[in-house]
Amino acid sequence: MTMADTRPVQLPPERTGEANVALERVRGYLTEHKDLALVRVTVEDGSAEPLSLPREAVELLATLLAHLGAGRGVSIVPQHAELTTQQAADLLNVSRPFLIGLLKAGEIEYRTVGTHRRILAASLLDYKRQDDANRRAAADELTQLDEEAGLL
Incomplete structure (x- = not known):
C-alpha cells in the first residue's frame, strides 16, 4: 500500500478568478x-501536438477547479492509499483521539503496521x-417531529 500525501493545494485569493474562468x-x-470519451487539450509548450485526456x-479537473475557485484547499487521495491516524483525523475534521475511538469501536477498518495504525482511504x-x-x-426526523408538533 502507498502512503498518501494529503497536504491541500490552495490558490492565493488573487488567483481564484483564474480557476473560475478555466472552470x-x-x-x-x-x-x-457529452459523447466524447477522450478530451483533446492544447498545451502551450510550443508543440502543435494536442494532449488527449480521459x-x-x-x-475531476472541473471539480478541482470549482473548489479552488471558491477558495477551498483541495487534496487528492487515491482510494487504495493508506493514511496515518493524523491524516485520517484531518480529513474527517476531528481530533486524533476521537478518530482512535472510532477505530477501537470498529467504526472504521484499519490495520496495524508495527505499533502504528493505517487506514485505507476507501x-x-x-x-x-x-x-x-x-x-x-x-x-x-427532527424536522418531521417539529412539523408534527407545529413548531415549523
Whole structure:
C-alpha cells in the first residue's frame, strides 16, 4: 500500500478568478461534447501536438477547479492509499483521539503496521458517507417531529 500525501493545494485569493474562468471553459466543453470519451487539450509548450485526456480526468479537473475557485484547499487521495491516524483525523475534521475511538469501536477498518495504525482511504470515505447519511436521516426526523408538533 502507498502512503498518501494529503497536504491541500490552495490558490492565493488573487488567483481564484483564474480557476473560475478555466472552470467555465471546461464545463462548457464537457456540456457541448457529452459523447466524447477522450478530451483533446492544447498545451502551450510550443508543440502543435494536442494532449488527449480521459473524460473522467477532465471531470475531476472541473471539480478541482470549482473548489479552488471558491477558495477551498483541495487534496487528492487515491482510494487504495493508506493514511496515518493524523491524516485520517484531518480529513474527517476531528481530533486524533476521537478518530482512535472510532477505530477501537470498529467504526472504521484499519490495520496495524508495527505499533502504528493505517487506514485505507476507501474505508475512511465509506465511514464518512455512512455518517453523513445518518446525520441527514436524523435531521429529517427532527424536522418531521417539529412539523408534527407545529413548531415549523
